[in-house]
Amino acid sequence: MNKPRFVENNILFIIPSWGNLLGYPTLGKYANHNVSKISQDFVIFFGGAECAKKTDKGILYHLFGLGYYYSKFELQTGRYITDNRHLTGLILSDFVYDHLATSKNITLEDERDVIIAEKFFKLPIDLSLKSENKKTFIQGTLMRNLFIPYKDIFLEFMEILHNPVSFQLEKNGHTLLSTHWDFYNKILISSEMDYKMKTTYLNPTAGLNGIILGSKKYLDSNFTRSELITIQNIIMKLKYVYSTIKYDPMYLFSIIDNAANLMRVEKMTSLSQNEILTSKSMPKESIFISAEDYMDSFTEWPEKYKRHTKEELEKVAKEVKAPLYQPKKKSKTLISTERTLVDKEEKFELRTMKRPKIEFKPLPTFPTSNVLEILSALKAIVKQNYDLPSIGRAFQIAHDYIRTMVLHSNYLWDMSKYANLYQRDEPNFGLSYKEQTDLLEQIDNWIEVSRKEDQNFNYK
Numbered sequence: 001m002n003k004p005r006f007v008e009n010n011i012l013f014i015i016p017s018w019g020n021l022l023g024y025p026t027l028g029k030y031a032n033h034n035v036s037k038i039s040q041d042f043v044i045f046f047g048g049a050e051c052a053k054k055t056d057k058g059i060l061y062h063l064f065g066l067g068y069y070y071s072k073f074e075l076q077t078g079r080y081i082t083d084n085r086h087l088t089g090l091i092l093s094d095f096v097y098d099h100l101a102t103s104k105n106i107t108l109e110d111e112r113d114v115i116i117a118e119k120f121f122k123l124p125i126d127l128s129l130k131s132e133n134k135k136t137f138i139q140g141t142l143m144r145n146l147f148i149p150y151k152d153i154f155l156e157f158m159e160i161l162h163n164p165v166s167f168q169l170e171k172n173g174h175t176l177l178s179t180h181w182d183f184y185n186k187i188l189i190s191s192e193m194d195y196k197m198k199t200t201y202l203n204p205t206a207g208l209n210g211i212i213l214g215s216k217k218y219l220d221s222n223f224t225r226s227e228l229i230t231i232q233n234i235i236m237k238l239k240y241v242y243s244t245i246k247y248d249p250m251y252l253f254s255i256i257d258n259a260a261n262l263m264r265v266e267k268m269t270s271l272s273q274n275e276i277l278t279s280k281s282m283p284k285e286s287i288f289i290s291a292e293d294y295m296d297s298f299t300e301w302p303e304k305y306k307r308h309t310k311e312e313l314e315k316v317a318k319e320v321k322a323p324l325y326q327p328k329k330k331s332k333t334l335i336s337t338e339r340t341l342v343d344k345e346e347k348f349e350l351r352t353m354k355r356p357k358i359e360f361k362p363l364p365t366f367p368t369s370n371v372l373e374i375l376s377a378l379k380a381i382v383k384q385n386y387d388l389p390s391i392g393r394a395f396q397i398a399h400d401y402i403r404t405m406v407l408h409s410n411y412l413w414d415m416s417k418y419a420n421l422y423q424r425d426e427p428n429f430g431l432s433y434k435e436q437t438d439l440l441e442q443i444d445n446w447i448e449v450s451r452k453e454d455q456n457f458n459y460k
Contacts, residue, residue, distance in 0.1 A: 005290040006051045006227055008234065010263060012256065013063060013090075013287075014121040014146060015043040018177075019207050021100065021119050023307025025185050027317055028206040030073070030081060036317040037074040038310065041207040042153050043177065044068045045090060046125075046242055046259075048234040048268075052290040053222060057181055059094040059294055060222075061287075064231045066167060066238050068157045069177060069187070073206035076317070079355075082421050083205045085187055086160070086167060088235055089176040089215075094299040096179040097291070101284035102298075106145065114138055115285055121146055122287055126260045139253050147252035152420060154252050159413050161242045169232050172197060174215040184305060188215035237268055358387045358430035366397050371405055371450045374398050379443045385430050392422030411446045 015021055018041040027035040047065035067087030074080050092100070103119035114123045123142065127135050147154060160166050173190025189201055191213045202211050219228060245258040286292055301307065363381065367373040378398045381391065396419035403412055418439070431439065 005293065006049065006230070007288070007290045008049050008230075009047065009289050010125040010238075010268065011045075011047045012121070012123050012125060013045040013047050014150075015100075015119065016121070016150070017041055017119075018043050018069065019310060021096065022179065022185055023301075023305070024310050024313050025305065025308070026207070026209055027073075027313050028208050029204045030075065030083065030206055031203070033075045034317060035073045035206045036076045037314050038071065038206050039074070039080070040070065040072040040153075042068075042070045042150060043087075043090075044070075044153070044157060045087070046238055048238045049231050050288045050290045051223075051227075052288065052294060058299060059097070059297075060180065061092040061094070061097045061291060063090040063092075063288065064088060065235060066161060066242060067175075067177065068153075068160070069208075070153050070156070071206040080421075080425065081206075082417065084156075085177075085201065085205065085211070086175060087177050087187070088167065088169065088174045091176055091178040091180050091218075093179045093181055093184075094294075094297075095301050095305075097287070098284060098297075098299050099301060101287055101291075105285075112286065115287070116141060116145055117285070120287065123256075125256055125263060127256070128260065128264075142256075143251075143253055151249075151252060154255070155249060156413075156416060156420065158242070158247065158255065159416055161239070163413055164243070167235065167239050169235055174219060175201070176215045176218065180218075183212065183214065185209040187211045188218060189213060190216045192216060237266065241266065241268070355388075355429040355432045355435075356385070357428055358385050360387050360390065360427065363390055363394055363397075366394075366401060368401055371402050372447060374401050375443055375447050375450060379440060379447070382431065382436060382439045382443065387427050388422045388425035388429055388431070389427050391431065392419050392425065395419035396423065406450075411449060414442070414446075 019025075019038055020041075027038055029035060045063055045065050045067040047063045049064040051062045051064075053060045053062065065088070067090060069085045069087055070082070071084070072080065072082045100117075100120050103117045106116045106118060115121065121142070123138065127138065130138065172193040174188075175190070176188040178184070178186055178188055185207075186209050189198065189211060193201065204210060223231070241259050241262050242255075245255065245262055247258055248254040284295065284298065286295060363386070364377070366377050375398065378394055381394045386394070395415050399412060399415040399419055402415070406412075
């Protein structure tokens, strides 16, 4: 076996649709319910280190950094959900990598280190070696094809990065999105992850075959201790950079500019890939510098991982209804007491999840100067019969006001998530009993956290 080539390389790497890349192996499950439709399954990485490793089965390509798997999908109730998982690494088997590397270029065909293709986007964070004309063209192209259509996802990810408790490697270990042959289309997490976080993270989500333990074992088997320390240090530096920089939400390319400036100050910049890549024409794109040794090889997509279209899977999902949403017809024979009790439980669960019809009414004026008053006002709105988009706006208003006073409260991201979820939901419908109960409990927790933060501040 060849010694893996380990390269430090600061890049932005995007897969606009994970399912499209893999040929939709599954629609997945969420909260024990089958997913019936996937609208978005977006993968983003601020990469810092990469490695190509030759094994007995084939070549594995790795990218390490700050990553995010974002999905928006529909359950068989018709309800839309957004969900996400934080990532620190990406494992691509050779046939997936080669499928990416041969995807059709959309533009910038003469730029080997800046690639905008149908199945992925990649650019170096530091563009200082580009001419001003070239840089302006790259900025415009990325804004049109990436930052504008996926603006909400980037803003959500940046907010998570600014949260001081996110990406705590020493506490939670690595989370790896994988297409390795032995754990295909799965996320590997560390057994060392905080118990509370682990129980939440292990819940299945749309588009994945599962989330399992095993990242520490995998990394210990494939990388030396010094390489693992280097990877951890790189991720911690990236966390510092992206949690520190300021950016313009209306001009998201400012993330790249400001990150590059801070990396130069911190002496984190790497060579431009153009300085390393060979100039000769190649049959596929060199997504990673570490893959240069394998540019002349190509691995076909194996029959074992048969590809589907999203439409095929969604059609099957419509035809096969989950028991929760397709109750069995009553039998003419006597039904057992046990079955009757189960039916009652199912009917009760359906009632608690059913969203009532609601007429629109304007939101009341929010307080603006006290966090506890803002959260209390939000709680009162959730208790009352407001339609879903109005509730989403209430969360957004509360979030924006609180953020001007408390920059790093742990619950700000959750508020943003609810704002995003409900503002996109159907008008003329209100919260189900279960949703309302869960939200009220959540807000009560935020109020308790805010009280403790106030007490700590006053004590100091």
